[in-house]
Amino acid sequence: MSAKSRGTFKMLSRYIVADKALLAKALALLLVGTALDVVGPLLAKIYIDDYLMQGVMEPTPLITLLLIYLACQLGAAGLRFIQALSFTEMALNAVQDIRKRAFARVIRLPMSYFDHARTGQLVSRITNDTEAIKDLYVQFLSNVLGNVVMLVGILIAMALLDPTLMLIALGLVPAVVGIIYLYQKLSGPAVAHSRELRSDINANINESIGGMAVIQASNQSERFLGSFGAVNQEYYRARMRTIRASGALLRPAIDLLSILTILGLLTLFGQQVVAGVAEVGVLYAFLSYMGRFTEPLAEITQRFNLYQQAMVAGDRVATLLQEEEQHYGDSPRQLEDGTIRLNKLSFAYQADKPVLHQLELAIPDGGFYAIVGHTGSGKSTLLSLLLDFYPAQRGQIELGGSDINDLCQQALRQGIGLIPQEPFILADTVFNNIDMGRGLSQEQVEQAAHKAHLHQAITGLPNGYQTELGEGGLRLSTGQRQQLVIARALAAQPKILLLDEATANIDSETEQVVQQALAELQGKVTLIAVAHRLSTIKQADQIVLLAQGRISEQGTHAELMALEGGTYQAMYRLQQQAARVEALEEQ
Incomplete structure (x- = not known):
């Protein structure tokens, strides 16, 4: 992991422990829910070996086992639901803060930054990239933690059944780690490139829509369409590279390893059952656990693709957050006059x-x-x-x-x-366009409008100063928009x-x-x-x-x-x- 990625990981990790009470609640629900889920095959083992194989069919213990099993499954499902809500809340809190920080940084950047920055790329940083970061908490963190806890629980249950066979199953873990490492090396550059291309697509669309009148008037529609098509095609190729890496290294590789392991266990364990050394219930429970053991491994590898995308998105947002803000002096002294x-x-x-x-x-x-x-x-x-x-x-x-x-x-x-x-006009009321969040009174706003010779035109609007102007101030003429900007400037009583x-x-x-x-x-x-x-x-x-x-x-x-x-x-x-x-x- 590069120094940049380590910094991004540290930044994103801080949000995991930001609300310690919420994290503790989510982890507690996860542990209890997993424990209830893991108990299932053990109950089945008790039923097979202690009752079915012994020919004991008394209804009371069987009903008791069934009720315990149903209670465990229902409890595990309910706790998983509440735990998922907790992780989602954690994710939304994190993304809300990161998105707010990113936008706050953008509006405080010096104008020189915008000389080379593309609007669509900045929009992508604040929207698409922060959304990808959300998946890190909701899809990756919740899923991976849940599956890791599930793996530990299954290994403990396997150890209780047969320590030797548990060690055989444990051999899958290093193989999976190797697959994840190889996937990261092969797909990392492609994931980063695809997110850059997505930003380029947003920038291309934003610029084209903003300049549509010029594009059509100069008969450049086909050229811009060709430019967009080239970027879109390159994005398609980048995404296909990541999909191929994912398709070859993640689920198929894990499934192949699990099948080979299960075949080996069946051969070894089946001989022990036939020889009377091992119990049938233990075989059933072990096969059930092996099925559950490989599923979390496969889930972890599949979710790692989301982790890769979230880290790339996090790198891009972190780069934005590290941009130097506009510097001002610290003197509280106001302008004495207009010299x-x-x-x-x-x-x-x-x-x-x-x-x-x-x-x-x-x-x-x-x-x-x-x-x-x-x-x-x-x-x-x-x-x-x-x-x-x-x-x-x-x-x-x-x-x-x-x-x-x-x-x-x-x-x-x-x-x-x-x-x-x-003139820059907000899609808001006339009043808010003049006030601009400065907390001016109605009288102050009207005075500014009078100075700009706009008051009479405003009172002629359907709702006067509370009239919604629409995007770009569509309800006003070009000249009135300029007068509105003059009123806005004069409302601050500048020198x-x-x-x-x-x-x-x-x-x-x-x-x-x-x-x-x-x-x-x-x-x-x-x-x-x-x-x-x-x-x-x-x-x-x-x-x-x-x-x-x-x-x-x-x-x-x-x-x-x-x-x-x-x-x-x-x-x-x-x-x-x-x-x-x-x-x-x-x-």
Whole structure:
């Protein structure tokens, strides 16, 4: 077992003893239930040797033996049922905690992690892999413990009948251990590969459904179907490899060993019975126990396949749980105001490809600054750094008089609001979409909606603020969804509001409403707007033009337009020409 697997086994084992009372209850039920089950052949042996072979057919002892046998079997069945419930409860408690920890880790990971992680694979970790871990407790642990106890009980009963024959039966155990070891070596890599491929299938489906409009519009359905088919076929081949290993090494091998052992016992024991050395009842009991002895061995080997899958799934979940979380400062100090200062700020996603170079910028409290530039100039990256999604490699960011690295998560997230280009809407009520679990009052939520000029539209919905919006906010128009996101950001009363192309995907009428809402915030909140349409940021206090990660121009709209040969001037005139051409075409 590798060091990684040992760590996974240790993690999963902790849940077995987490509830000691429940574990003790399950084990006690298991021991008593097994003891009652093992008594059966011994009672049959007593009946055959002491009554049937002796010709004694008195009804009272026979009825007594029968009643004892029935009571033992019924008791064993009842105790097995309760014991199974105990192990299931243990499993569900473990999986609930592991799944919660996995999801908690995901939502606390730095944004850089999601640059390379696939959504479908993360979903698979939290759902499919944790479900496979559940089988470790319900199917494997319960079954293997039960069968091990059964084997010990049968060996004890066999020893009471004939110690020599018990030792012969015990010889099966090393052979079974060897088969399990060989199966683990042969199937381990295939099991791990099949679970990776299952994650790839989930990721493929997730990405395809998310981009269905683009796939169909670009006539790429067949290509994506072919890609999915290739992954699906590879998963089929991986699963077939594990099935072949299981089919060849588990049940068939155990059955063959048990048949050979029973034949040997029949030959040896049968001669002793014929010679009068051994009793017929002992022969019957021994054959009965041998049948029961091989069945637990076969069950253990078959369940080992579940153990293999659970350990692979556990390795994958453990890897996720070991990912480093986003780090924040520990200062409880809140942002004093909305001032922002960049001191020689530099950043690169990859060491050899810098995105921002030595940025120097001071933004006063309540200022309205627009960040513009061509695609790839570093505009959205700058917003990500202000949100502390990524750590700056060089330089410093000061927010509200504090170094961003000193701010705790609560101070940072409450002090800065974000309005992204693509609004994120929960499949929940309007109220909950604005509140976002912050415990706001109805009055606070309505105030935020008023500021976003959305209150009137909300009151027109069937249930007002308690209207369910559906997946993606289907009950709202595109513009109203953006206004809802603005209301959500304003509800936290941030000192700084970041807008990332906030009006890029809405119609001109709604854009005017959004612009009016933002104009009313000027001077009250520090506004940092990344914009492509330059006409929307003409009223900014300062416009900062980024070019290849550097500040190339800065000033008011009028000042930048006065720079002959300036980049901003050229960009603005080009957009104005395009707008005039578009207006003529519409006429």
